[in-house]
Amino acid sequence: MMNYPQVLFKNRKPDRIATLEEYRQSGGYEGLGDALSKASHKDVQQVLLDAVLLGRGGAAFPAGRKLMTVADDAPHPRYIVCNADEMEPGTFKDRVLIHADPHMLIEGMIIAGYGAQAEKGIIFIRPEYESAARILEREIKIAKEAGYLGKNILGNGYSLDIVVHRSAGRYICGEVTAQLNALMGKRANPQQPPPYPTEKGLWERPTVLQNVETLACMPHILRNGPEWFKNLALTETGAGTKIFCASGKINSPGCYELPMGIRLSEIIEVHAGGMVEGSEYKACLPGGASTRFLPREFYDIEMDFDTLRNVGHRLGTGAIMVFDQKTCLVAATLNLVEFFARESCGWCTPCREGLPYIRDLLRRLEEGEGEEEYIPMLQQMSKHLWSSYCAFAPGAVSPVESLITYFEDEVREHISQKKCPFK
């Protein structure tokens, strides 16, 4: 097996978190020290941009660019928010990361906070991750005692405090503007920009929101430079490593830190232990429930944001859910749409009304009551969902659209046989 460099998981242990001391011994907080003493916040933004650090929460927005959108004369206090809400089905990398090396996230937040000149940091975390929330609270306190948080960090004049904010659990809270509403004690409906959160976010103040994994990359970029980060990837277009969460019909489900641009086939066969006995690869969702089914013809694809985008797909969160030839993809898609229909916040009409409509059509198909006309109906309604308020609905129909693109024959078998051919 190829041993690839472990950056985010270098201190990962089977049974406990890395302590502050262990993190420091591995170079932790060096990047922060250098940044605060030698670099301006503009330099930090530029380094992150040059490193081509793209958001790991699914949207792949350049992290440096996001920091740059905070205007020089924007008011204070400013906020840096860490999105640890991780509710995309199939995704559990943030949980594993926090349980492996919490100070990496804390240092990343301080760096991003410095880049935005933010005074207040908030970690927004889902209730299922209560143990991670407790770890973070404890380690934040330890970091503060060590001089990494609070007033005048490391004697360089910059100040930041971080608090942990517990959510009570809803998928939509992972959406940026919904999360800000949730933080402000409002119902977590998304808001359509402008104004963008980096202009007017929490309490009308500039707010930068980043995913756990994105923030965890920052200390390493600051310490080793953008070229080093880019060279971690196997492809020209990729940069850095990626934590892939593999699950489904494979022998070793889990989180694997691998170079960006690694081939899907290698992830499955070499790192995730191969397909379970008797199972053959049929398709996967490459980056959570909001991405498109990736059929057999893409089995060797290089997993980075650009390569997938060029073939009409998305890397999303890098949560690879593997389906085998014995799994009915109509039933799987029905399950995914059930999830989205239940989790829709209900604010805008296409999402609130469209998803139950799609669910109903898929349910009838799965139960052998489908008609030929359902296929164009599914396509048409999926198209309507693209005109919804936020990215939730376009994500929700990604499995539906790709089901028809790649597995129309399987859908038609449900109609012609008047039953699910897998039952």
Add this chain to the structure above:
Amino acid sequence: MKCNVDLTYAMIPKELKELLARQIAGIEHPRELVVDVMFAVQDHYGYLSDEAVEEVAELLDMSPLEVEQLATFYTFIYREPVGKYVIHVCDSVICWMEGHESLLDHLSGKLGINLGETTSDGMFSLLPVCCIGYCDRAPAILINKKVYGPLTIEKLNDILERLRAEA
């Protein structure tokens, strides 16, 4: 920030109410605490009763309707009484593929309740939940927010028996 909460008519224990009032008074934007306060009051009552909604609203200077809007929105806030153990069964795609349905059928049969119901002895409530982020341990469930998985029928039986014995 000044706190004008009247502590004399508190339904919840005075100490808890004072503690919450202090926390609220200590931060710039009290509404940021609404989920924490709902959790704290829910822990006391066992669920978020009508009274509790009003208490939370009063503490945070919100209207009961504003709190209700949140209470009914979130998965882990209960507006009806629940059992001592709340079992959340993950029904998202990986757990579904790994046998969620047979697990749920078994639970349902063994406890004699459907999803959304509580056993008559007040021990167990059964609720569905979206992907809990333990796809590497599918099929997985939460019991009082603690994760169990990967589960088999046998393991599930053992867990239920242990919980019954401990109660």
